[in-house]
Amino acid sequence: MLRLACALSDGDVTLQEPTRFVSMPRPVRRALLAALDGVVRDDPGKLGDVAARREPWKRLGERLHPHEHPKWPGAADVFAVARGEKRAPSFAARFEARLASEDVEGAAHVAAGAPGMLFRSLDRLLRLAPDSQDAVLDTAESVIGRVSGRVLLSVREHLLNRAAEPGRTRLFANRLGRGVTLPDTRPPLDPGAAERLTAMLDGEIRDRLPSVGRLVVDPDVLDVALPLSGKSAGKGLGVLPRGSVAPVDDELLRFFVYWRQRERRTDFDLSVLMLGEDYGDPEWISYTNLKTVAGEHSGDITNAPEGASEFINLNLAKVEAWFIVPQVDVYSGENFEQVEESFFGFMLRDGEQKGRPFEARTVRMKSELRGPDRVALPLVFLRGDDGRWRAKWLHLHLKGAPEFNRVEDNRVTTAELLRGIVERRHLTVRHLVDLLGAGETTLWDGTPPGEPVTFIGLERPDGLHEDSTVYTPENLSDLIPA
Template sequence: MNFIALKRLFILSVSEGPGISTANKCVLQAELASMGYRLTNPELLDRASETFFLKYRDTMNFLKSLRGGDVDYVPLFTGFPDQVPEDNAYFARRVMGYLGNRFDMFEDGTLLESGIRVPEWLFDLNAFGADPITQFQVNSLWEQGVTDQNARETEERVQWIDLELVFEDTASDRLRDWLRAALYANASVKEEWHDDLSELLTLFGAKALDPNQIAQKENLALVMRLLWREGYHEDAAGLAQNATDLLRLFAALTDSNISLATKITFPKFSRPQRRAVLGVLEKQRNLAEDLNRYRGLWLEIGRYLHVSEFHKTHPHTHKAFDLLRNGKVVTFNSKTEKLIADGLVTELLHHLEHRPGVLARKLHELLRRFPKKTTAILAAFERSAASVTAKNLLVLLHYFQSINESPIRTVVNKRGKMKVLENNAVQGMTPSQVDQTVALIREQLTHRIAEKESWVDQSVWIDPDLEHYIVPLQQRAASDGLLTFGRGSQIPIDEGKVLRLFVYWKQTARTTDLDLSLIQFDETFVYRGHVSYTNLASDGIVHSGDLQSAPRGAAEFIDVTLDQLPKETRYLAIQVYRFAGEAFAEMQAHAGWMVRKKVSRRYRGFDIKSVVNKFDLNGTGSYCVPLVVDLKTRRAILTDLYMGTRAFYNNVEGECGNVAKAVQAIVGYRESRPNLKTLAEIHLAARQGEIAQSETADIRFGVKEADFNAHDTATILADLL
């Protein structure tokens, strides 16, 4: 529980007592400061118990891991960033080393554990953290590199992270509130939160929640799993509103993907459990159609449920499975498409009003294909809008506001992979249609927000900087890390001389090579150069060298000296490529960036105090684009995208065009996606609050230290949407 509180809420839990001794207070605050943490209320230590120190070391180690300081970072070139060899000369020496070892030409030199012999005249091994010829890790050079890094000076600049001290009861209450906010969120939360949510569910019990307030089906599956495992099978299955909800329960029970984006496995059922499942299916009105949405999965699980054994007690379910097996299911979507193709608009709108969510998704297509029926289409949408979530109304609002402006559109799927598409809709709607649609959606969204608690006589402050922070609507596949802002948010880069990027990975079963790379683009997203293992340096940018294996844990860095970059460079796109070996999710892998004031071989390559963000690499793509830097605005744009389909041999040269499109798309998120400032202003108007200055406001929207913080995605999704 304490670790979840630290990771999710940045609160440090202590038990009450007579006070911690002065010596221990100094030890605690000094060690926290060495990692870049500080207490916002250290006076609480005078009322805390010394028992905190019984788990002190575990707590410190966990705080290290949050910023990536729990592992050792040894680059290939130990003289980085001062002493990085020239590409061609280094490559020529490597070739000489390969040939010399292949034909047994070297009589003298150091024989490494790998069997490679390195003559002193060819390479000075003190300058390398791995074999300079193969670029594979060897124990002796790695251990020498660790010793060297630990002996170096640390950075004087600190990127502070604030921790709040709270007593255990308060921590418990805050975690219960966070659990409810996360599970009541009106958009998907991070998959990497699921373990923490499950642990808290087990701790607090299902009675701590109101299932009726759980809007997201994936969150509901976690509650259903808890009830199922405690033996309340009928209660668990009873929370399912359709067949797909049961599939999510099965996925949760077998630790498969709850979003159903990938193939799931099924639990073994006892006879009472089968009856509980079949009892839910029997009550569904459109069962055959619901089953058909995941036909392959249901045909497989039907064999485990033994539906035919219950044909007398559950005839509706038996018939639905029979239709499913014979491929005779008539679906809502197939009827929709036929009505669209036949141009029967009146019948189509009557049909769609039974599924408001489908009508909302089809709204643009209908307006584009039947412009003469605009009034009727919008009237049908208005009649059904009460059943469309505030989240979807907000997305629709910004979709239609930008529909005629951008030449490209982006789609991010359940697994966090992006596709960049041409905006074929640019010619599809007239300005009058767009204006009418936007006005109607805004009106409906305002009505929905107005249903929340009134802010009459309440003063509200909205931080203008929130316009740079995107509403976190697509969090399902988002990487877990220090910063939890929505994808596309633009974070100011604090003053510093150098932006140091880093990646770390440790292979498990196969030799694995990840490559940290960077592409430069100008104002119009035209390629202006790159730095990677194929090009180690450019004006103001330098790479720490390519490591091609990671049995001990490998690290690569790129330093960007911000005031030395070419004037035509506007954007820096950072990528991590899978060149060979294991997928990101199969191993321990993370990346991030630091802002450094001093960089030379005198200072540690990785300095925990200067880490701005550290995040896990866990996506399914062949490469990751975690970050884009806008040099003009001095902001880091969180992208957190996984792209590509090739299993191996991915690099900058092969993906430059796709990265350019992704960068253009993510930079455009400020115009095409709703931001937190706009969301706050909608609440202010709909709930009739009065705008005020920060110091006097009753309700505050801000980046941090506010009632609604930009990084508090759970609260935003639960309370504002």
């Protein structure tokens, strides 16, 4: 309801920025108040949501005049809670109160009023109540139909990582892509409970997926991570969701960064950090170390009024490290959000391109760099046990220092973040393909079928029937069930 009011005032429906509510016509005010009253009447516990946005609710109340409409007492209660005249514990407060009294089953029933919250709390509830696990899962099963598909898939991905051995690192990333890692000290889940929850989630997701006749899948898309939360991913060419993996077949790799300052002299520094199998033994290429056995830096540029680029060339055959982490540091001046424009990318090259600074057909990824932080970690290159290299998308940032960021100064933090995402298992397109109820599934071999099909790949191939349904990274989120 608050988002709707913001939309009616041409404000920020994400609620990240304050909205200045406009005067609304009487019919609109009545409609909003009647709807608020209906929400509270149907579920009085919803009043607990008000305190989290107390100030916007108070400002909205000044525009809606709820005192003029006593026939909608529920709406008046909303603004009374916002003004602090009425107490309404939030779902979280009621949930924690039940847990504090060791009533885990009761806590699950409270959380069922906000099904998404219940599913995000299942790991904790199952660990706290070994004797009440069936009751907790029964409650979850009763409301699973009201949980969004993204939450269901997120919990399913969570279970993938709970099955891993203890002592691993947990990665937390906010909507800006700023990452934090912590040791995973949680005890393991009961195998029986985890198995039942996994089956419950897969069954619900399967039921929500569209039915398809013939499904054709490009093998290169199978390891693309599902876009469960892509807010921190930059726009650009060949950009995949965080956790996606793609093979790197050529030996010559070129990274590049481009930026153009807006008002102040700005120095971006392109660097590459190389780490050993245990995330140690750091080696780097940067403006402080322009050349190693494996590669070389194009040189430091410290001002970009008309735009500037830096490059790093790497010969993967000569790299002894297990992890290659390209990094863009703001050394001085404007950050990624303040500059006129900036992007990072990489090219795969062969001997014929030697000496050419840029050739469009060799570009495999180019991503816009945006955000308030001062260090960007777009992706990492991983050496497999077979010696082949793969790229894994990170879309992570470090806050960094206000000035003078250098790769050698943040190598420890970078290594910790890297461990968190490299060891994390992500839910990929492969999982949805396995759940889709396709009449026939075939892998793309370059020959377009003569009839309409459902196609999933990195891009739409030439010659595909015009009536085919196509999913690529640009619209992959459409495949995620509602």
